[in-house]
Amino acid sequence: MATVVQNDKSGMQQESEGILSSLLYPKSGSGMPKFPAVATIAILVIGGSFFGVYRWYQQTYSFSVGMDYFEPEFDTYWMNLLYAQLVIIALVGSVGSALVWFSRPDANDVAHMEPLQELSIYNFIFALMAAASFFIVVILAVFVEADAAWHQVTIRDTDFTPTHIGLFYMAIPLGMDAIILGWIWVHTRMPDFQNRVSIPLCLVAMAPILIMPNLGLNEWGHTFFYAEELFAAPIHWGFVTMGWGLFGMAGFILQCLARVRILTSLVGEEGSEKAAA
Amino acid sequence: MSSENSYGNNEDEIQRGPLSNKSAVTTLAQQNEVYKNLDYMLIPIFIIILGGVTVFLVSLTIGDWDYWQDWRDRRWWPLVTPFSLIIGPAVFTYFFWTYFRLPIAGTAITVGYTFGVLISRYMNFHVFAGFPVNFIAPSTFIGMALLLDTVMLVTRSFYFTGLIGAFLFAIVVYPLNWPMMAAFHVPVEYNGTLVTVADLMGYEYIRTAIPEYVRIIEESTLRTFGEAVTPLTAFFAGFVTILNFYLWVWIGSKLTQARWLTKLI
Numbered sequence: 001m002a003t004v005v006q007n008d009k010s011g012m013q014q015e016s017e018g019i020l021s022s023l024l025y026p027k028s029g030s031g032m033p034k035f036p037a038v039a040t041i042a043i044l045v046i047g048g049s050f051f052g053v054y055r056w057y058q059q060t061y062s063f064s065v066g067m068d069y070f071e072p073e074f075d076t077y078w079m080n081l082l083y084a085q086l087v088i089i090a091l092v093g094s095v096g097s098a099l100v101w102f103s104r105p106d107a108n109d110v111a112h113m114e115p116l117q118e119l120s121i122y123n124f125i126f127a128l129m130a131a132a133s134f135f136i137v138v139i140l141a142v143f144v145e146a147d148a149a150w151h152q153v154t155i156r157d158t159d160f161t162p163t164h165i166g167l168f169y170m171a172i173p174l175g176m177d178a179i180i181l182g183w184i185w186v187h188t189r190m191p192d193f194q195n196r197v198s199i200p201l202c203l204v205a206m207a208p209i210l211i212m213p214n215l216g217l218n219e220w221g222h223t224f225f226y227a228e229e230l231f232a233a234p235i236h237w238g239f240v241t242m243g244w245g246l247f248g249m250a251g252f253i254l255q256c257l258a259r260v261r262i263l264t265s266l267v268g269e270e271g272s273e274k275a276a277a
Numbered sequence: 278m279s280s281e282n283s284y285g286n287n288e289d290e291i292q293r294g295p296l297s298n299k300s301a302v303t304t305l306a307q308q309n310e311v312y313k314n315l316d317y318m319l320i321p322i323f324i325i326i327l328g329g330v331t332v333f334l335v336s337l338t339i340g341d342w343d344y345w346q347d348w349r350d351r352r353w354w355p356l357v358t359p360f361s362l363i364i365g366p367a368v369f370t371y372f373f374w375t376y377f378r379l380p381i382a383g384t385a386i387t388v389g390y391t392f393g394v395l396i397s398r399y400m401n402f403h404v405f406a407g408f409p410v411n412f413i414a415p416s417t418f419i420g421m422a423l424l425l426d427t428v429m430l431v432t433r434s435f436y437f438t439g440l441i442g443a444f445l446f447a448i449v450v451y452p453l454n455w456p457m458m459a460a461f462h463v464p465v466e467y468n469g470t471l472v473t474v475a476d477l478m479g480y481e482y483i484r485t486a487i488p489e490y491v492r493i494i495e496e497s498t499l500r501t502f503g504e505a506v507t508p509l510t511a512f513f514a515g516f517v518t519i520l521n522f523y524l525w526v527w528i529g530s531k532l533t534q535a536r537w538l539t540k541l542i
Contacts, residue, residue: 032302032310035317059405115301119311126318133325140333141397148336148344149406152484191296197538229486232340232357243334247365247532249326250372253319254535264311265300 025120033116033123043131051138054166057081062150062162069158082165089170093177100181104188111191118191119263122256125186129249132178139171140243151229159219168215172242176208192259200251207245214238323369328389331365332397335390341487344402346412346461347479348492349454351506356514359447360521362387362418366425366446367522368529370438375530380429383422383446391419411461412478420453421446435526443522444515451507 023042028034065073147163154161160169183205187193214236221235302308335343338361342354369382394415402413428442461475472480479492 028310030307030310032307033314034310035314055400062405111296113297115297115299119301123311123314123318126315126322129326130318130321133322133329136326137329137332137393137396140329141393142400144333144336145397146401146405148340149401149408151486152408153406155485199536199538200532200534202538203532227486228488228491230341230491231336231344232338232342236337236340239337240334243330243337244532246326246330247368247529249322250369250533251535253322254376254533255537258535260311260315262298263301264308265298266302266305266308267300 024124025117027120031116033120036124036127039124040127040131043128044134047131047135051135051142051171054170055142058146058162058166066162067154069160078162078165079160082160082169085165085170086173089173089177093173093180096177096181097184100184101188107194110189110194113191115263119260121190122260122263125256128182129253135175136246139167139175143167143171148229148231151231156222156229159223172208172211176205179205179208190259192255198252198255200248200255203245203248204252207242207248210241210245211239214241324385324389325392326389327365327369327386328391328393331362331386331390332393334364335362335394341492343416344398344413345479345484346414346458347473347475349416349458349475351451352510355450355507355510356517358416358418358450359421359443359514359518362421363425363443363446363518363522364525366422367443367525368532370425370429371435371526371529372533374429374435380426383425384419387418387422391415391417408482409478412475412482414457416450416454417457418450418453421449424449435523439519439522439526443519446522447514447518448511450514451511 023039024036026034026036026038061077065071065077068074143163143166147161147167150161150163183201186201187197217238218235222229226233226235302311339354339358342348342350342357348354365386366383369386370380373379373382373385398413398415399410402408403410424445425438425442428445429438432438432441458475461478462473464471465474465477466472467477467480
């Protein structure tokens with residue numbers, strides 16, 4: 001009886017793994033990996049909804065209860081949000097990193113991964129990056145310039161303005177979590193990344209961390225000698241390191257494409273003939 | 278500590294063990310299918326990510342000179358804009374040309390930038406902060422990038438792309454944007470003083486953190502320079518943008534390498 005139940009569970013598990021696999025690594029009629037459209041749209045909808053709701057909250061409560069740091073409403077609507085999101089983001093980062101690290105497959109199994117499976121995973125990585133590109137725009141354009149616009153219609157009395165809470169203490173740390181989890185995942189699951197470290201991916205992972213010293217300088221400077229909020233002021237220049245760090249994604253894509261090139265080389269008779277032609 | 282490039286790495290193989298060089302495809306049709314599939318994902322990655330990054334970099338280095346219609350002056354805006362904006366196109370002109378033989382970096386980046394900045398300006402400066410759209414509409418840079426990429430396509434040389442392309446990139450900022458700005462430079466009299474429509478809008482829409490002394494750069498005797506200011510700025514911008522292009526092509530050659538760290542000691 002117990003065996004039957006176990007078999008059923010294992011069958012269901014296999015079925016759900018099969019569904020997940022077909023969502024993340026779909027294949028075309030010819031058996032080649034194809035663009036995981038459903039998974040990409042799902043990521044865009046979930047991520048878009050999260051940022052959309054956050055943005056709605058910002059729009060609704062910034063000017064009604066976010067103008068005066070010393071009002072009790074500010075504490076209720078903004079400081080509580082700040083504390084909650086900092087705890088959640090720290091937990092996601094630390095627990096997620098531990099989970100991704102300790103659930104890593106055996107290095108030997110990774111090294112002997114089937115070429116088609118490896119190609120499918122690269123396909124998924126690129127799809128994930130394509131979806132992430134929209135969130136990069138949301139963080140680096142919408143959330144950053146919300147801060148620029150906010151400063152021009154308010155008088156600032158705190159480091160924790162509603163737009164700073166959304167930008168420096170939510171969007172950027174969340175992006176940092178995502179990049180660090182991705183860094184660990186890639187280095188423990190992809191054969192080409194095992195036992196060595198991708199320098200460009202390190203650069204990308206470091207990008208949000210590189211702005212931390214300037215964040216300190218900026219907040220200190222605004223309390224001390226620079227009351228204005230000219231967005232291109234020298235006190236803000238140090239933030240560019242985040243943008244420059246993200247240029248490292250080019251090197252990471254090159255590393256992936258170098259491996260994809262091997263995984264898609266033509267070795268048969270047809271390939272040799274075509275290559276010669 | 279040692280690092281190395283992706284290609285030709287015996288030491289790396291000793292560290293990691295040999296990887297299978299088996300292919301996942303057996304026919305040319307399958308190979309083409311995989312490559313086309315990759316294009317669907319790589320095109321948005323490069324255009325949208327780089328566009329988003331450029332919105333961020335433009336905010337921090339050009340910032341208010343591009344945010345506000347009345348900040349587009351004759352001296353600083355046409356100088357700082359190309360000087361700062363060339364950074365992304367320079368880095369990725371190196372990347373796309375060296376690894377893919379594609380002269381598309383400038384155009385891809387400025388198209389992505391336009392996509393990101395239009396969303397941001399509307400959402401933030403109009404919907405969130407309440408400024409009129411025509412007061413905060415972004416400048417256009419796509420024409421500048423087309424010139425840069427065209428020179429790369431024709432000359433196939435970083436040297437000439439810098440010398441001619443980056444120079445052209447810088448000198449067309451003002452004429453390219455003039456059709457959008459002209460209506461805001463119509464003179465009006467305001468309390469007995471001659472100002473532009475853009476100036477008047479600036480007085481009406483108070484910006485609490487950038488008082489007037491931060492904005493005005495054409496003061497006192499600088500006003501005595503007449504029509505020559507704009508072309509003079511354009512030429513100076515051209516020369517410094519050439520230098521910045523070369524600098525960032527070199528930095529790009531380092532930043533975009535596919536390097537590995539293979540051992541720590």
